[in-house]
Amino acid sequence: xxxxxxxxxxxxxxxxxxxxxxxxxxxxxxxxxxxxxxxxxxxxxxxxxxxxxxxxxxxxxxxxxxxxxxxxxxxxxxxxxxxxxxxxxxxxxxxxxxxxxxxxxxxxxxxxxxxxxxxxxxxxxxxxxxxxxxxxxxxxxxxxxxxxxxxxxxxxxxxxxxxxxxxxxxxxxxxxxxxxxxxxxxxxxxxxxxxxxxxxxxxxxxxxxxxxxxxxxxxxxxxxxxxxxxxxxxxxxxxxxxxxxxxxxxxxxxxxxxxxxxxxxxxxxxxxxxxxxxxxxxxxxxxxxxxxxxxxxxxxxxxxxxxxxxxxxxxxxxxxxxxxxxxxxxxxxx
Amino acid sequence: xxxxxxxxxxxxxxxxxxxxxxxxxxxxxxxxxxxxxxxxxxxxxxxxxxxxxxxxxxxxxxxxxxxxxxxxxxxxxxxxxxxxxxxxxxxxxxxxxxxxxxxxxxxxxxxxxxxxxxxxxxxxxxxxxxxxxxxxxxxxxxxxxxxxxxxxxxxxxxxxxxxxxxxxxxxxxxxxxxxxxxxxxxxxxxxxxxxxxxxxxxxxxxxxxxxxxxxxxxxxxxxxxxxxxxxxxxxxxxxxxxxxxxxxxxxxxxxxxxxxxxxxxxxxxxxxxxxxxxxxxxxxxxxxxxxxxxxxxxxxxxxxxxxxxxxxxxxxxxxxxxxxxxxxxxxxxxxxxxxxxxxxxxxxxxxxxxxxxxxxxxxxxxxxxxxxxxxxxxxxxxxxxxxxxxxxxxxxx
Numbered sequence: 001x002x003x004x005x006x007x008x009x010x011x012x013x014x015x016x017x018x019x020x021x022x023x024x025x026x027x028x029x030x031x032x033x034x035x036x037x038x039x040x041x042x043x044x045x046x047x048x049x050x051x052x053x054x055x056x057x058x059x060x061x062x063x064x065x066x067x068x069x070x071x072x073x074x075x076x077x078x079x080x081x082x083x084x085x086x087x088x089x090x091x092x093x094x095x096x097x098x099x100x101x102x103x104x105x106x107x108x109x110x111x112x113x114x115x116x117x118x119x120x121x122x123x124x125x126x127x128x129x130x131x132x133x134x135x136x137x138x139x140x141x142x143x144x145x146x147x148x149x150x151x152x153x154x155x156x157x158x159x160x161x162x163x164x165x166x167x168x169x170x171x172x173x174x175x176x177x178x179x180x181x182x183x184x185x186x187x188x189x190x191x192x193x194x195x196x197x198x199x200x201x202x203x204x205x206x207x208x209x210x211x212x213x214x215x216x217x218x219x220x221x222x223x224x225x226x227x228x229x230x231x232x233x234x235x236x237x238x239x240x241x242x243x244x245x246x247x248x249x250x251x252x253x254x255x256x257x258x259x260x261x262x263x264x265x266x267x268x269x270x271x272x273x274x275x276x277x278x279x280x281x282x283x284x285x286x287x288x289x290x291x292x293x294x295x296x297x298x299x300x301x302x303x304x305x306x307x308x309x310x311x312x313x314x315x316x317x318x319x320x321x322x323x324x325x326x327x328x329x330x331x332x333x334x
Numbered sequence: 335x336x337x338x339x340x341x342x343x344x345x346x347x348x349x350x351x352x353x354x355x356x357x358x359x360x361x362x363x364x365x366x367x368x369x370x371x372x373x374x375x376x377x378x379x380x381x382x383x384x385x386x387x388x389x390x391x392x393x394x395x396x397x398x399x400x401x402x403x404x405x406x407x408x409x410x411x412x413x414x415x416x417x418x419x420x421x422x423x424x425x426x427x428x429x430x431x432x433x434x435x436x437x438x439x440x441x442x443x444x445x446x447x448x449x450x451x452x453x454x455x456x457x458x459x460x461x462x463x464x465x466x467x468x469x470x471x472x473x474x475x476x477x478x479x480x481x482x483x484x485x486x487x488x489x490x491x492x493x494x495x496x497x498x499x500x501x502x503x504x505x506x507x508x509x510x511x512x513x514x515x516x517x518x519x520x521x522x523x524x525x526x527x528x529x530x531x532x533x534x535x536x537x538x539x540x541x542x543x544x545x546x547x548x549x550x551x552x553x554x555x556x557x558x559x560x561x562x563x564x565x566x567x568x569x570x571x572x573x574x575x576x577x578x579x580x581x582x583x584x585x586x587x588x589x590x591x592x593x594x595x596x597x598x599x600x601x602x603x604x605x606x607x608x609x610x611x612x613x614x615x616x617x618x619x620x621x622x623x624x625x626x627x628x629x630x631x632x633x634x635x636x637x638x639x640x641x642x643x644x645x646x647x648x649x650x651x652x653x654x655x656x657x658x659x660x661x662x663x664x665x666x667x668x669x670x671x672x673x674x675x676x677x678x679x680x681x682x683x684x685x686x687x688x689x690x691x692x693x694x695x696x697x698x699x700x701x702x703x704x705x706x707x708x709x710x711x712x713x714x715x716x717x718x719x720x721x722x723x724x725x726x727x728x729x730x731x
Contacts, residue, residue, distance in 0.1 A: 272669055
């Protein structure tokens with residue numbers, strides 16, 4: 001028990017340290033963008049007809065605390081960020097956490113569903129591929145996984161849109177029907193959402209599934225030839241029971257570990273897929289923030305939140321792995 | 335009889351000898367040749383690289399706005415044929431057309447093809463067209479006297495064209511630019527972006543992974559932590575954040591260089607990790623200890639002993655990471671943060687295809703996608719084939 005809590009403490013420390021490092025990178029990037037908030041606010045006033053001077057900008061800077069040293073401002077930003085408070089976007093002049101709120105959780109939900117879908121397909125198919133000697137099955141799986149790489153999600157989304165427009169006359173875009181877009185959550189809205197969400201989830205999960213099948217298959221093939229499997233077989237265990245109880249348990253534990261990076265891969269594609277499928281509720285805010293308005297506060301907040309979600313997943317999977325596999329905890333505590 | 339067996343065994347002996355004295359490169363090539371899909375991939379790759387490099391010759395028109403066909407905006411692909419109702423011709427031809435727009439056609443351009451014998455446009459080979467230059471360098475150093483230009487070689491021959499007006503075998507886009515010419519140029523751009531990106535990522539990975547792996551200990555832990563952190567941040571949002579710094583007034587060429595560098599600067603962690611892992615296992619080998627005892631410096635050991643031990647792995651990793659660079663660039667350009675006109679890339683070409691008009695009426699905008707899937711697949715197949723071939727323990731089953 002002591003060993004376990006030590007393990008959790010070390011992992012938690014590492015996770016927080018990673019986040020601090022990420023926040024430093026993100027904050028530095030935000031600072032590098034030309035023009036700061038004070039200039040933007042004052043520029044806005046100027047567009048409203050007020051005559052402004054350099055002194056006004058300086059006053060605004062002092063008011064916003066932009067005259068403080070770099071490290072102090074970073075410290076303040078990260079302190080607030082850990083409490084889920086990212087200040088205001090100086091382009092939209094809105095509170096960022098309010099702006100992101102539901103959209104972020106919706107995006108995270110989409111990505112996690114995609115991840116779930118990927119493994120729900122990959123684990124049985126991967127195990128089957130590793131155990132089966134069927135050349136046709138193996139070759140077609142290989143082709144699918146190559147396509148998963150060669151046809152990245154956004155090209156797949158484009159192609160699906162092309163075909164659905166040509167053959168069904170509907171481009172299958174958006175996350176909600178018109179009448180539900182601003183309505184409060186209700187049973188009907190959830191149904192409507194599910195009716196729209198399956199396509200983005202499928203598209204987001206596409207590459208991840210292809211990769212996951214490859215991984216499961218490779219890990220399973222490694223385990224299946226080992227002596228303990230033969231020993232179990234000799235004791236009379238066979239069929240699915242043999243697979244699930246012996247090699248699959250070992251083969252699947254490294255996968256738990258890589259879930260964070262799979263989520264990373266899915267997040268990667270989210271903004272672009274969201275742009276193509278016009279999911280205004282998810283992801284495309286980042287593109288707006290970067291491509292259209294150069295809104296560094298918003299962009300920084302989004303990147304930080306995405307990374308925080310990945311770090312959190314990594315932390316949770318590490319704990320799960322340690323709970324199920326004592327070798328892992330001993331490995332890190334020493 | 336016995337002579338024959340002797341001869342056979344002598345031949346076998348020779349083969350065996352060849353196997354044992356073969357260099358690592360020869361062994362890898364032997365194994366690579368046996369892999370059918372990798373070989374096909376290699377041929378496709380060579381073909382695509384060739385068509386990218388010689389794009390100016392293989393395409394009839396300038397891919398930028400100056401090569402536009404004003405008469406044929408959003409035009410469908412024109413497929414040359416040999417025969418029609420008016421008889422056959424040995425020389426393939428396409429039809430001329432008339433475009434009209436009036437209240438009768440709801441103010442949309444409507445193309446009427448004239449199938450007259452006189453209106454045929456015959457395909458010509460080795461036509462003279464827009465000039466292009468290879469190996470031209472302009473060096474602008476401060477001071478007039480230091481400027482110099484290597485003129486390079488200028489050509490104006492193109493593989494094919496038509497005797498009058500234009501031919502567009504993949505159709506044209508909304509400004510009348512030839513999609514075929516743009517596609518081949520885009521392959522060229524993608525290869526260039528990938529090469530620069532992979533090179534930068536490679537140098538950084540070698541430096542960071544090399545230091546971490548060779549020295550180990552605390553330095554290794556710190557560098558590993560930084561590498562892992564960079565890996566945690568989703569790369570495309572990070573690309574987007576970095577690409578958003580590019581001021582609008584930068585020229586298309588400067589953007590191109592910057593984007594390639596950004597791709598490299600973010601792509602290094604995976605490679606660095608591989609280099610590190612390899613060095614960590616190799617540095618405890620006896621031959622390294624021997625070199626250290628003989629008084630060789632760290633730099634000497636890394637360059638002369640450690641690097642040659644895994645050059646083949648590095649080459650494989652480079653080939654495998656190439657398509658990721660190409661795809662990232664495409665994604666970035668697609669959302670408008672990467673390359674911009676007049677530089678051509680797949681992403682630039684796909685920028686406006688999500689509109690319903692294009693999806694419903696102008697599907698030939700999507701032709702370049704297939705070339706890029708082929709390019710990426712070819713890289714993946716060759717990379718996988720090389721990885722299997724470079725693994726000395728993998729080739730026996």
